[in-house]
Amino acid sequence: MSIATTVYKTQGTGNDFVMFEDADGTYDPQPKEIAAICDRHFGIGADGLIRVTKPQYVGDISEEDLKACEDGGAEWFMDYRNADGSIAQMCGNGSRATALFIRTMHGIDGDEPLRLGTRAGVKTLTPMPDDDELGTHLFRVDMGVWKIGDVDAHIVTVADSDGSGKGTFVDMGNPHVVTVVEDAFSTLPVLEDLDLDEAPVVTPAIEEGQNVEFVRIDEIDDGEDRGEATMRVFERGCGETLSCGTGLCATAVVLHAKTGVNHWRITVRGGKVDVDVTGDDVMLTGPAAIVAKIEML
Numbered sequence: 001m002s003i004a005t006t007v008y009k010t011q012g013t014g015n016d017f018v019m020f021e022d023a024d025g026t027y028d029p030q031p032k033e034i035a036a037i038c039d040r041h042f043g044i045g046a047d048g049l050i051r052v053t054k055p056q057y058v059g060d061i062s063e064e065d066l067k068a069c070e071d072g073g074a075e076w077f078m079d080y081r082n083a084d085g086s087i088a089q090m091c092g093n094g095s096r097a098t099a100l101f102i103r104t105m106h107g108i109d110g111d112e113p114l115r116l117g118t119r120a121g122v123k124t125l126t127p128m129p130d131d132d133e134l135g136t137h138l139f140r141v142d143m144g145v146w147k148i149g150d151v152d153a154h155i156v157t158v159a160d161s162d163g164s165g166k167g168t169f170v171d172m173g174n175p176h177v178v179t180v181v182e183d184a185f186s187t188l189p190v191l192e193d194l195d196l197d198e199a200p201v202v203t204p205a206i207e208e209g210q211n212v213e214f215v216r217i218d219e220i221d222d223g224e225d226r227g228e229a230t231m232r233v234f235e236r237g238c239g240e241t242l243s244c245g246t247g248l249c250a251t252a253v254v255l256h257a258k259t260g261v262n263h264w265r266i267t268v269r270g271g272k273v274d275v276d277v278t279g280d281d282v283m284l285t286g287p288a289a290i291v292a293k294i295e296m297l
Helices: 031-038 063-071 092-105 245-259
Strands: 006-012 015-022 048-053 076-082 114-118 121-128 138-145 154-157 164-171 175-181 201-203 211-221 226-235 239-241 263-268 271-278 281-287 289-295
Touching (some): 015 092, 048 092, 092 138, 092 245, 092 281, 092 289, 138 245, 154 175, 164 245, 175 245, 211 245, 226 245, 245 281
Parallel strands (some): 175 211
Antiparallel strands (some): 006 015, 006 289, 114 121, 121 138, 138 281, 154 164, 154 201, 164 175, 226 239, 263 271, 271 281
């Protein structure tokens, strides 16, 4: 097999992963095996697979990226693949699950930040105190710089629906188009009945594919510079998922652009997270969990 026989099921706000450690570069996950393991009926079931390895064992990263990991103090690398086996640049929820996995497997305690290599650069993950709403095993991820396109420049439509909305492109290391709807997804009348095999279509299309978020603003407190929102997400290579870390960050960036509010608590189907947009950086704070250890046959 191209995947270890001992794997772990992990999750961050319901965004779930099959994860394993590959400290010496033994494994090279292949798309067909990844898709089989991530299949929810015939495999373990997950939104993606994460090989936790050393940067030098990631064959598709450049010498420049490898040096960035070395200079940034990233001993470990999150080699993330979507459920269909395709490579993904970054996963915010996956990075938190990876940080918890590394700390647990190697007996790391305390609040020392962890530097983690990803295809979107080195990310810093800092353990945070438990929170009544957000949950336990919280990590704050410095997701780094973001880029936003023209606000509401794209038309977002949903398959088998006459509804549409205006979307804004955000680059979080991977591409997103965020659509803000006014009330309970009123512009998307059949969203609740959407066939998950059919992803939302963005026009104009983005060549490498895109993740699409639909968000409703629930509350804004201008005095406290805080807001609350609800989000649903459709991920390339997965379909609808319970959460998407980079999508949550892209959502907060768009909400910031539209309202001027910097700090957002966003509810997804898998829980709640905090997202803080500060200058050119965005911080994501949310829970992670190790669900099970699995010996594959």
